[in-house]
Amino acid sequence: MYSNDGFRELERHECLRLLAKVPVGRIVHTRQALPAVLPVNFSLDHDGAVLLRTSAASELVRAIDGSVVAFEADEVDALTHSGWSVVVTGSATVVTDPAEHERLTRTGPSSWVPSPQEVFVRVEPELVTGRELVGGRSLYGVDLTGAT
Amino acid sequence: MYSNDGFRELERHECLRLLAKVPVGRIVHTRQALPAVLPVNFSLDHDGAVLLRTSAASELVRAIDGSVVAFEADEVDALTHSGWSVVVTGSATVVTDPAEHERLTRTGPSSWVPSPQEVFVRVEPELVTGRELVGGRSLYGVDLTGAT
Structure with missing residues:
Protein backbone atom coordinates (compact mmCIF):
# COMPACT_ATOMS: atom_id res chain seq x y z
CA MET A 1 0.00 0.00 0.00
CA TYR A 2 1.33 3.39 -0.94
CA SER A 3 0.74 6.23 1.45
CA ASN A 4 0.27 9.73 0.13
CA ASP A 5 3.64 10.98 1.26
CA GLY A 6 5.69 8.90 -1.09
CA PHE A 7 6.74 5.90 0.88
CA ARG A 8 5.43 2.45 1.18
CA PRO A 23 26.27 -7.52 2.80
CA VAL A 24 26.67 -4.68 5.27
CA GLY A 25 24.39 -2.94 7.75
CA ARG A 26 24.78 -0.93 10.92
CA ILE A 27 24.40 -1.91 14.55
CA VAL A 28 22.87 0.90 16.57
CA HIS A 29 23.23 0.80 20.31
CA THR A 30 23.93 2.95 23.34
CA ARG A 31 27.43 3.52 24.55
CA GLN A 32 28.24 5.48 27.66
CA ALA A 33 24.75 6.94 27.43
CA LEU A 34 25.38 8.18 23.89
CA PRO A 35 23.97 6.80 20.66
CA ALA A 36 26.52 4.69 18.81
CA VAL A 37 26.50 3.15 15.36
CA LEU A 38 28.84 0.61 13.81
CA PRO A 39 28.86 -0.83 10.28
CA VAL A 40 29.12 -4.62 10.23
CA ASN A 41 28.76 -7.37 7.70
CA PHE A 42 26.07 -9.91 8.47
CA SER A 43 23.79 -12.64 7.27
CA LEU A 44 20.24 -13.63 8.07
CA ASP A 45 19.26 -16.75 9.94
CA HIS A 46 16.28 -18.80 8.76
CA ASP A 47 14.01 -17.02 11.22
CA GLY A 48 15.10 -13.54 10.19
CA ALA A 49 17.57 -13.02 13.01
CA VAL A 50 20.57 -10.92 12.07
CA LEU A 51 23.81 -12.85 12.51
CA LEU A 52 27.19 -11.26 13.11
CA ARG A 53 30.51 -13.06 13.49
CA THR A 54 33.18 -11.36 15.49
CA SER A 55 36.10 -11.84 17.80
CA ALA A 56 35.05 -12.97 21.26
CA ALA A 57 37.20 -10.17 22.65
CA SER A 58 35.71 -7.47 20.48
CA GLU A 59 34.42 -4.29 21.96
CA LEU A 60 31.23 -4.77 19.96
CA VAL A 61 30.39 -7.96 21.82
CA ARG A 62 30.92 -6.32 25.19
CA ALA A 63 28.80 -3.39 24.12
CA ILE A 64 25.76 -5.23 22.83
CA ASP A 65 25.54 -8.68 24.43
CA GLY A 66 22.27 -8.74 26.34
CA SER A 67 21.10 -5.35 25.06
CA VAL A 68 18.33 -4.34 22.74
CA VAL A 69 19.87 -3.00 19.55
CA ALA A 70 18.69 -1.85 16.18
CA PHE A 71 20.22 -3.19 13.01
CA GLU A 72 19.71 -1.05 9.95
CA ALA A 73 20.46 -1.51 6.28
CA ASP A 74 19.47 0.67 3.39
CA GLU A 75 19.98 1.47 -0.25
CA VAL A 76 19.25 5.05 -1.26
CA ASP A 77 19.74 6.54 -4.71
CA ALA A 78 20.37 10.25 -4.29
CA LEU A 79 19.76 10.90 -7.98
CA THR A 80 16.30 9.41 -8.14
CA HIS A 81 15.49 10.02 -4.47
CA SER A 82 14.41 6.45 -4.11
CA GLY A 83 15.45 3.44 -2.10
CA TRP A 84 14.63 1.50 1.00
CA SER A 85 15.57 1.20 4.64
CA VAL A 86 14.95 -1.76 6.92
CA VAL A 87 15.41 -1.91 10.68
CA VAL A 88 15.50 -5.04 12.83
CA THR A 89 15.10 -4.24 16.52
CA GLY A 90 15.69 -6.87 19.17
CA SER A 91 17.91 -8.37 21.80
CA ALA A 92 21.49 -9.10 20.85
CA THR A 93 23.02 -12.19 22.40
CA VAL A 94 26.20 -14.15 21.94
CA VAL A 95 25.47 -17.70 20.82
CA THR A 96 26.79 -19.93 23.60
CA ASP A 97 25.19 -23.26 22.69
CA PRO A 98 27.95 -25.42 21.15
CA ALA A 99 25.64 -27.14 18.64
CA GLU A 100 24.22 -23.82 17.56
CA HIS A 101 27.70 -22.33 17.28
CA GLU A 102 28.72 -25.28 15.13
CA ARG A 103 25.68 -24.87 12.90
CA LEU A 104 26.46 -21.19 12.41
CA THR A 105 30.08 -21.96 11.62
CA ARG A 106 28.71 -23.83 8.62
CA THR A 107 25.72 -21.71 7.70
CA GLY A 108 26.31 -18.32 9.31
CA PRO A 109 28.11 -15.29 8.00
CA SER A 110 31.67 -15.67 6.82
CA SER A 111 34.37 -13.74 8.55
CA TRP A 112 36.10 -11.06 6.54
CA VAL A 113 39.17 -11.78 8.59
CA PRO A 114 39.21 -14.85 10.80
CA VAL A 134 9.19 6.18 -4.11
CA GLY A 135 11.30 8.20 -6.49
CA GLY A 136 10.99 11.94 -6.28
CA ARG A 137 9.99 12.18 -2.67
CA SER A 138 12.06 13.55 0.16
CA LEU A 139 13.73 11.58 2.87
CA TYR A 140 13.24 14.51 5.20
CA GLY A 141 10.80 13.88 7.92
CA VAL A 142 9.88 10.57 6.45
CA ASP A 143 10.46 7.99 9.09
CA LEU A 144 12.02 5.15 7.19
CA THR A 145 11.95 2.91 10.19
CA GLY A 146 8.26 2.39 9.82
CA ALA A 147 7.81 2.75 13.56
CA THR A 148 5.55 5.76 13.38
CA MET B 1 48.71 6.33 11.52
CA TYR B 2 47.71 2.77 10.82
CA SER B 3 46.95 0.55 13.73
CA ASN B 4 47.82 -3.13 13.57
CA ASP B 5 44.24 -4.29 13.22
CA GLY B 6 43.65 -2.87 9.81
CA PHE B 7 41.95 0.42 10.37
CA ARG B 8 43.16 3.95 10.56
CA PRO B 23 24.54 12.94 0.12
CA VAL B 24 22.89 10.65 2.65
CA GLY B 25 23.65 9.58 6.20
CA ARG B 26 21.71 8.25 9.14
CA ILE B 27 20.39 9.96 12.23
CA VAL B 28 20.64 7.70 15.26
CA HIS B 29 18.56 8.56 18.27
CA THR B 30 16.42 7.03 20.97
CA ARG B 31 12.74 6.54 20.50
CA GLN B 32 10.47 5.23 23.19
CA ALA B 33 13.58 3.93 24.94
CA LEU B 34 14.61 1.96 21.86
CA PRO B 35 17.43 2.69 19.46
CA ALA B 36 16.17 4.26 16.24
CA VAL B 37 17.89 5.05 12.98
CA LEU B 38 16.70 7.08 10.04
CA PRO B 39 18.40 7.80 6.70
CA VAL B 40 18.39 11.48 5.76
CA ASN B 41 20.07 13.67 3.20
CA PHE B 42 22.21 16.45 4.60
CA SER B 43 24.92 18.99 4.08
CA LEU B 44 27.72 20.30 6.24
CA ASP B 45 27.87 23.79 7.67
CA HIS B 46 31.16 25.69 7.63
CA ASP B 47 31.92 24.57 11.18
CA GLY B 48 31.26 20.91 10.48
CA ALA B 49 27.72 20.87 11.85
CA VAL B 50 25.40 18.46 10.07
CA LEU B 51 22.44 20.27 8.53
CA LEU B 52 19.09 18.68 7.79
CA ARG B 53 16.10 20.33 6.18
CA THR B 54 12.72 18.95 6.98
CA SER B 55 9.07 19.75 7.50
CA ALA B 56 8.44 21.62 10.73
CA ALA B 57 5.75 19.06 11.48
CA SER B 58 7.93 16.04 10.86
CA GLU B 59 8.21 13.30 13.37
CA LEU B 60 11.98 13.50 13.07
CA VAL B 61 12.01 17.05 14.40
CA ARG B 62 9.88 16.12 17.38
CA ALA B 63 12.09 13.14 18.07
CA ILE B 64 15.48 14.82 18.01
CA ASP B 65 15.10 18.55 18.79
CA GLY B 66 17.09 19.17 21.95
CA SER B 67 18.54 15.66 22.12
CA VAL B 68 22.02 14.33 21.62
CA VAL B 69 22.09 12.29 18.44
CA ALA B 70 24.65 10.52 16.32
CA PHE B 71 24.86 11.12 12.62
CA GLU B 72 26.65 8.41 10.65
CA ALA B 73 27.73 8.10 7.06
CA ASP B 74 29.85 5.41 5.51
CA GLU B 75 31.06 3.86 2.30
CA VAL B 76 31.98 0.19 2.50
CA ASP B 77 33.09 -1.99 -0.39
CA ALA B 78 32.14 -5.56 0.41
CA LEU B 79 34.38 -6.90 -2.34
CA THR B 80 37.59 -5.30 -1.16
CA HIS B 81 36.55 -5.14 2.51
CA SER B 82 37.52 -1.51 2.60
CA GLY B 83 35.80 1.78 3.25
CA TRP B 84 35.18 4.35 5.89
CA SER B 85 32.67 5.36 8.52
CA VAL B 86 32.31 8.75 10.15
CA VAL B 87 30.13 9.65 13.12
CA VAL B 88 29.20 13.13 14.29
CA THR B 89 27.79 13.13 17.82
CA GLY B 90 26.17 16.22 19.29
CA SER B 91 23.05 18.10 20.18
CA ALA B 92 20.37 18.43 17.54
CA THR B 93 18.46 21.70 17.53
CA VAL B 94 15.98 23.35 15.23
CA VAL B 95 17.33 26.64 13.89
CA THR B 96 15.00 29.32 15.21
CA ASP B 97 17.01 32.48 14.51
CA PRO B 98 15.42 34.13 11.44
CA ALA B 99 18.73 35.40 10.03
CA GLU B 100 20.32 32.01 10.42
CA HIS B 101 17.30 30.34 8.86
CA GLU B 102 17.56 32.73 5.93
CA ARG B 103 21.26 32.02 5.53
CA LEU B 104 20.62 28.28 5.49
CA THR B 105 17.85 28.70 2.95
CA ARG B 106 20.55 29.98 0.63
CA THR B 107 23.52 27.87 1.70
CA GLY B 108 22.06 24.86 3.50
CA PRO B 109 20.91 21.53 2.15
CA SER B 110 18.37 21.44 -0.60
CA SER B 111 15.06 19.78 -0.01
CA TRP B 112 14.33 16.68 -1.98
CA VAL B 113 10.70 17.62 -1.81
CA PRO B 114 9.78 21.09 -0.59
CA VAL B 134 42.14 -0.99 5.00
CA GLY B 135 41.27 -3.58 2.37
CA GLY B 136 41.25 -7.18 3.44
CA ARG B 137 40.42 -6.59 7.07
CA SER B 138 37.24 -7.48 8.85
CA LEU B 139 34.58 -5.09 9.96
CA TYR B 140 33.73 -7.42 12.79
CA GLY B 141 34.67 -6.13 16.17
CA VAL B 142 36.30 -3.12 14.66
CA ASP B 143 34.67 -0.11 16.13
CA LEU B 144 34.35 2.21 13.19
CA THR B 145 33.11 5.03 15.33
CA GLY B 146 36.55 5.66 16.68
CA ALA B 147 35.17 6.03 20.16
CA THR B 148 37.15 3.20 21.67
Whole structure:
Protein backbone atom coordinates (compact mmCIF):
# COMPACT_ATOMS: atom_id res chain seq x y z
CA MET A 1 0.00 0.00 0.00
CA TYR A 2 1.33 3.39 -0.94
CA SER A 3 0.74 6.23 1.45
CA ASN A 4 0.27 9.73 0.13
CA ASP A 5 3.64 10.98 1.26
CA GLY A 6 5.69 8.90 -1.09
CA PHE A 7 6.74 5.90 0.88
CA ARG A 8 5.43 2.45 1.18
CA GLU A 9 5.58 0.47 4.38
CA LEU A 10 7.19 -2.87 3.76
CA GLU A 11 5.87 -6.17 4.93
CA ARG A 12 8.12 -8.29 7.07
CA HIS A 13 8.86 -10.71 4.25
CA GLU A 14 9.79 -7.79 1.98
CA CYS A 15 12.12 -6.40 4.64
CA LEU A 16 13.87 -9.73 4.97
CA ARG A 17 14.16 -10.11 1.21
CA LEU A 18 15.80 -6.69 0.94
CA LEU A 19 18.12 -7.36 3.86
CA ALA A 20 19.29 -10.52 2.16
CA LYS A 21 20.48 -8.45 -0.82
CA VAL A 22 23.10 -6.42 1.02
CA PRO A 23 26.27 -7.52 2.80
CA VAL A 24 26.67 -4.68 5.27
CA GLY A 25 24.39 -2.94 7.75
CA ARG A 26 24.78 -0.93 10.92
CA ILE A 27 24.40 -1.91 14.55
CA VAL A 28 22.87 0.90 16.57
CA HIS A 29 23.23 0.80 20.31
CA THR A 30 23.93 2.95 23.34
CA ARG A 31 27.43 3.52 24.55
CA GLN A 32 28.24 5.48 27.66
CA ALA A 33 24.75 6.94 27.43
CA LEU A 34 25.38 8.18 23.89
CA PRO A 35 23.97 6.80 20.66
CA ALA A 36 26.52 4.69 18.81
CA VAL A 37 26.50 3.15 15.36
CA LEU A 38 28.84 0.61 13.81
CA PRO A 39 28.86 -0.83 10.28
CA VAL A 40 29.12 -4.62 10.23
CA ASN A 41 28.76 -7.37 7.70
CA PHE A 42 26.07 -9.91 8.47
CA SER A 43 23.79 -12.64 7.27
CA LEU A 44 20.24 -13.63 8.07
CA ASP A 45 19.26 -16.75 9.94
CA HIS A 46 16.28 -18.80 8.76
CA ASP A 47 14.01 -17.02 11.22
CA GLY A 48 15.10 -13.54 10.19
CA ALA A 49 17.57 -13.02 13.01
CA VAL A 50 20.57 -10.92 12.07
CA LEU A 51 23.81 -12.85 12.51
CA LEU A 52 27.19 -11.26 13.11
CA ARG A 53 30.51 -13.06 13.49
CA THR A 54 33.18 -11.36 15.49
CA SER A 55 36.10 -11.84 17.80
CA ALA A 56 35.05 -12.97 21.26
CA ALA A 57 37.20 -10.17 22.65
CA SER A 58 35.71 -7.47 20.48
CA GLU A 59 34.42 -4.29 21.96
CA LEU A 60 31.23 -4.77 19.96
CA VAL A 61 30.39 -7.96 21.82
CA ARG A 62 30.92 -6.32 25.19
CA ALA A 63 28.80 -3.39 24.12
CA ILE A 64 25.76 -5.23 22.83
CA ASP A 65 25.54 -8.68 24.43
CA GLY A 66 22.27 -8.74 26.34
CA SER A 67 21.10 -5.35 25.06
CA VAL A 68 18.33 -4.34 22.74
CA VAL A 69 19.87 -3.00 19.55
CA ALA A 70 18.69 -1.85 16.18
CA PHE A 71 20.22 -3.19 13.01
CA GLU A 72 19.71 -1.05 9.95
CA ALA A 73 20.46 -1.51 6.28
CA ASP A 74 19.47 0.67 3.39
CA GLU A 75 19.98 1.47 -0.25
CA VAL A 76 19.25 5.05 -1.26
CA ASP A 77 19.74 6.54 -4.71
CA ALA A 78 20.37 10.25 -4.29
CA LEU A 79 19.76 10.90 -7.98
CA THR A 80 16.30 9.41 -8.14
CA HIS A 81 15.49 10.02 -4.47
CA SER A 82 14.41 6.45 -4.11
CA GLY A 83 15.45 3.44 -2.10
CA TRP A 84 14.63 1.50 1.00
CA SER A 85 15.57 1.20 4.64
CA VAL A 86 14.95 -1.76 6.92
CA VAL A 87 15.41 -1.91 10.68
CA VAL A 88 15.50 -5.04 12.83
CA THR A 89 15.10 -4.24 16.52
CA GLY A 90 15.69 -6.87 19.17
CA SER A 91 17.91 -8.37 21.80
CA ALA A 92 21.49 -9.10 20.85
CA THR A 93 23.02 -12.19 22.40
CA VAL A 94 26.20 -14.15 21.94
CA VAL A 95 25.47 -17.70 20.82
CA THR A 96 26.79 -19.93 23.60
CA ASP A 97 25.19 -23.26 22.69
CA PRO A 98 27.95 -25.42 21.15
CA ALA A 99 25.64 -27.14 18.64
CA GLU A 100 24.22 -23.82 17.56
CA HIS A 101 27.70 -22.33 17.28
CA GLU A 102 28.72 -25.28 15.13
CA ARG A 103 25.68 -24.87 12.90
CA LEU A 104 26.46 -21.19 12.41
CA THR A 105 30.08 -21.96 11.62
CA ARG A 106 28.71 -23.83 8.62
CA THR A 107 25.72 -21.71 7.70
CA GLY A 108 26.31 -18.32 9.31
CA PRO A 109 28.11 -15.29 8.00
CA SER A 110 31.67 -15.67 6.82
CA SER A 111 34.37 -13.74 8.55
CA TRP A 112 36.10 -11.06 6.54
CA VAL A 113 39.17 -11.78 8.59
CA PRO A 114 39.21 -14.85 10.80
CA SER A 115 40.21 -14.42 14.40
CA PRO A 116 41.27 -17.28 16.71
CA GLN A 117 38.24 -17.02 18.98
CA GLU A 118 35.14 -16.12 17.09
CA VAL A 119 31.63 -15.85 18.37
CA PHE A 120 28.30 -15.37 16.69
CA VAL A 121 25.90 -12.70 17.80
CA ARG A 122 22.18 -13.02 17.08
CA VAL A 123 19.91 -10.01 16.91
CA GLU A 124 16.41 -11.35 17.44
CA PRO A 125 13.92 -10.15 14.82
CA GLU A 126 11.44 -8.95 17.43
CA LEU A 127 10.48 -5.94 15.35
CA VAL A 128 11.15 -5.86 11.61
CA THR A 129 10.12 -2.66 9.89
CA GLY A 130 10.95 -0.97 6.66
CA ARG A 131 9.93 1.57 4.12
CA GLU A 132 10.45 1.92 0.45
CA LEU A 133 10.91 5.40 -0.92
CA VAL A 134 9.19 6.18 -4.11
CA GLY A 135 11.30 8.20 -6.49
CA GLY A 136 10.99 11.94 -6.28
CA ARG A 137 9.99 12.18 -2.67
CA SER A 138 12.06 13.55 0.16
CA LEU A 139 13.73 11.58 2.87
CA TYR A 140 13.24 14.51 5.20
CA GLY A 141 10.80 13.88 7.92
CA VAL A 142 9.88 10.57 6.45
CA ASP A 143 10.46 7.99 9.09
CA LEU A 144 12.02 5.15 7.19
CA THR A 145 11.95 2.91 10.19
CA GLY A 146 8.26 2.39 9.82
CA ALA A 147 7.81 2.75 13.56
CA THR A 148 5.55 5.76 13.38
CA MET B 1 48.71 6.33 11.52
CA TYR B 2 47.71 2.77 10.82
CA SER B 3 46.95 0.55 13.73
CA ASN B 4 47.82 -3.13 13.57
CA ASP B 5 44.24 -4.29 13.22
CA GLY B 6 43.65 -2.87 9.81
CA PHE B 7 41.95 0.42 10.37
CA ARG B 8 43.16 3.95 10.56
CA GLU B 9 41.65 6.53 12.83
CA LEU B 10 40.69 9.57 10.86
CA GLU B 11 41.47 13.11 11.81
CA ARG B 12 38.58 15.50 12.16
CA HIS B 13 39.38 17.24 8.87
CA GLU B 14 39.49 13.90 7.08
CA CYS B 15 36.12 12.94 8.58
CA LEU B 16 34.57 16.16 7.35
CA ARG B 17 36.11 15.77 3.90
CA LEU B 18 34.61 12.28 3.61
CA LEU B 19 31.22 13.41 4.89
CA ALA B 20 31.16 16.10 2.23
CA LYS B 21 31.40 13.39 -0.45
CA VAL B 22 28.12 11.66 0.32
CA PRO B 23 24.54 12.94 0.12
CA VAL B 24 22.89 10.65 2.65
CA GLY B 25 23.65 9.58 6.20
CA ARG B 26 21.71 8.25 9.14
CA ILE B 27 20.39 9.96 12.23
CA VAL B 28 20.64 7.70 15.26
CA HIS B 29 18.56 8.56 18.27
CA THR B 30 16.42 7.03 20.97
CA ARG B 31 12.74 6.54 20.50
CA GLN B 32 10.47 5.23 23.19
CA ALA B 33 13.58 3.93 24.94
CA LEU B 34 14.61 1.96 21.86
CA PRO B 35 17.43 2.69 19.46
CA ALA B 36 16.17 4.26 16.24
CA VAL B 37 17.89 5.05 12.98
CA LEU B 38 16.70 7.08 10.04
CA PRO B 39 18.40 7.80 6.70
CA VAL B 40 18.39 11.48 5.76
CA ASN B 41 20.07 13.67 3.20
CA PHE B 42 22.21 16.45 4.60
CA SER B 43 24.92 18.99 4.08
CA LEU B 44 27.72 20.30 6.24
CA ASP B 45 27.87 23.79 7.67
CA HIS B 46 31.16 25.69 7.63
CA ASP B 47 31.92 24.57 11.18
CA GLY B 48 31.26 20.91 10.48
CA ALA B 49 27.72 20.87 11.85
CA VAL B 50 25.40 18.46 10.07
CA LEU B 51 22.44 20.27 8.53
CA LEU B 52 19.09 18.68 7.79
CA ARG B 53 16.10 20.33 6.18
CA THR B 54 12.72 18.95 6.98
CA SER B 55 9.07 19.75 7.50
CA ALA B 56 8.44 21.62 10.73
CA ALA B 57 5.75 19.06 11.48
CA SER B 58 7.93 16.04 10.86
CA GLU B 59 8.21 13.30 13.37
CA LEU B 60 11.98 13.50 13.07
CA VAL B 61 12.01 17.05 14.40
CA ARG B 62 9.88 16.12 17.38
CA ALA B 63 12.09 13.14 18.07
CA ILE B 64 15.48 14.82 18.01
CA ASP B 65 15.10 18.55 18.79
CA GLY B 66 17.09 19.17 21.95
CA SER B 67 18.54 15.66 22.12
CA VAL B 68 22.02 14.33 21.62
CA VAL B 69 22.09 12.29 18.44
CA ALA B 70 24.65 10.52 16.32
CA PHE B 71 24.86 11.12 12.62
CA GLU B 72 26.65 8.41 10.65
CA ALA B 73 27.73 8.10 7.06
CA ASP B 74 29.85 5.41 5.51
CA GLU B 75 31.06 3.86 2.30
CA VAL B 76 31.98 0.19 2.50
CA ASP B 77 33.09 -1.99 -0.39
CA ALA B 78 32.14 -5.56 0.41
CA LEU B 79 34.38 -6.90 -2.34
CA THR B 80 37.59 -5.30 -1.16
CA HIS B 81 36.55 -5.14 2.51
CA SER B 82 37.52 -1.51 2.60
CA GLY B 83 35.80 1.78 3.25
CA TRP B 84 35.18 4.35 5.89
CA SER B 85 32.67 5.36 8.52
CA VAL B 86 32.31 8.75 10.15
CA VAL B 87 30.13 9.65 13.12
CA VAL B 88 29.20 13.13 14.29
CA THR B 89 27.79 13.13 17.82
CA GLY B 90 26.17 16.22 19.29
CA SER B 91 23.05 18.10 20.18
CA ALA B 92 20.37 18.43 17.54
CA THR B 93 18.46 21.70 17.53
CA VAL B 94 15.98 23.35 15.23
CA VAL B 95 17.33 26.64 13.89
CA THR B 96 15.00 29.32 15.21
CA ASP B 97 17.01 32.48 14.51
CA PRO B 98 15.42 34.13 11.44
CA ALA B 99 18.73 35.40 10.03
CA GLU B 100 20.32 32.01 10.42
CA HIS B 101 17.30 30.34 8.86
CA GLU B 102 17.56 32.73 5.93
CA ARG B 103 21.26 32.02 5.53
CA LEU B 104 20.62 28.28 5.49
CA THR B 105 17.85 28.70 2.95
CA ARG B 106 20.55 29.98 0.63
CA THR B 107 23.52 27.87 1.70
CA GLY B 108 22.06 24.86 3.50
CA PRO B 109 20.91 21.53 2.15
CA SER B 110 18.37 21.44 -0.60
CA SER B 111 15.06 19.78 -0.01
CA TRP B 112 14.33 16.68 -1.98
CA VAL B 113 10.70 17.62 -1.81
CA PRO B 114 9.78 21.09 -0.59
CA SER B 115 7.18 21.39 2.11
CA PRO B 116 5.33 24.60 3.02
CA GLN B 117 6.91 24.97 6.43
CA GLU B 118 10.48 23.84 6.46
CA VAL B 119 12.96 24.02 9.28
CA PHE B 120 16.67 23.37 9.48
CA VAL B 121 18.11 21.11 12.12
CA ARG B 122 21.75 21.46 13.18
CA VAL B 123 23.66 18.60 14.72
CA GLU B 124 26.58 20.20 16.54
CA PRO B 125 29.93 18.61 15.71
CA GLU B 126 30.83 18.09 19.36
CA LEU B 127 32.50 14.77 18.63
CA VAL B 128 33.66 13.90 15.12
CA THR B 129 35.22 10.48 14.78
CA GLY B 130 35.91 8.12 11.97
CA ARG B 131 37.87 5.16 10.79
CA GLU B 132 39.11 4.05 7.47
CA LEU B 133 39.17 0.34 6.79
CA VAL B 134 42.14 -0.99 5.00
CA GLY B 135 41.27 -3.58 2.37
CA GLY B 136 41.25 -7.18 3.44
CA ARG B 137 40.42 -6.59 7.07
CA SER B 138 37.24 -7.48 8.85
CA LEU B 139 34.58 -5.09 9.96
CA TYR B 140 33.73 -7.42 12.79
CA GLY B 141 34.67 -6.13 16.17
CA VAL B 142 36.30 -3.12 14.66
CA ASP B 143 34.67 -0.11 16.13
CA LEU B 144 34.35 2.21 13.19
CA THR B 145 33.11 5.03 15.33
CA GLY B 146 36.55 5.66 16.68
CA ALA B 147 35.17 6.03 20.16
CA THR B 148 37.15 3.20 21.67
